[in-house]
Amino acid sequence: MSAPIIKPPFTEETARAKVKAAxxxxxxxxxxxxxxxxxxxxxxxxxxxxxxxxxxxxxxxADKWVREQDYxxxxxxxxxxxxRIAVCFQYEWHDAAGxxxxxxxxxxxxxxxxxxxxxxQASINDVKIAETDRKFRGKR
Numbered sequence: 001m002s003a004p005i006i007k008p009p010f011t012e013e014t015a016r017a018k019v020k021a022a023x024x025x026x027x028x029x030x031x032x033x034x035x036x037x038x039x040x041x042x043x044x045x046x047x048x049x050x051x052x053x054x055x056x057x058x059x060x061x062a063d064k065w066v067r068e069q070d071y072x073x074x075x076x077x078x079x080x081x082x083x084r085i086a087v088c089f090q091y092e093w094h095d096a097a098g099x100x101x102x103x104x105x106x107x108x109x110x111x112x113x114x115x116x117x118x119x120x121q122a123s124i125n126d127v128k129i130a131e132t133d134r135k136f137r138g139k140r
Contacts, residue, residue: 005037007115009082016077018115019087023075031061039118046122068093068101072136078106085109092129092136100129 006018025034035054044051073091087107094100105124112118
């Protein structure tokens with residue numbers, strides 16, 4: 001049984017819970033699970049890609065987690081309003097050649113009245129790191 005969906009209007013407590021739920025879902029690396037947090041017609045901007053709807057979200061995430069191996073993410077609440085949440089995040093992963101990366105980003109989320117995300121805008125930058133410089137070692 002899944003946890004109840006946290007619905008707007010958000011308080012600091014519910015916004016933090018929403019961020020933690022998103023972090024947990026993304027760390028599952030399960031595209032089907034993650035996609036259920038979004039409206040069926042959700043719109044995303046992820047870096048330079050524009051994604052529309054759950055089917056495209058699932059396909060995007062499935063491809064992402066093939067390329068971004070041993071992915072682990074941490075999100076932090078930046079600010080919120082009744083129906084919006086902004087987060088800062090970092091995640092680490094390695095590519096097929098074994099090069100480790102740390103990705104830094106910000107997301108803006110807009111929610112429908114039922115607590116599903118109808119819009120996600122993500123700006124992300126990647127930095128090469130040595131395996132010895134990993135911050136999230138052993139967190140998976």
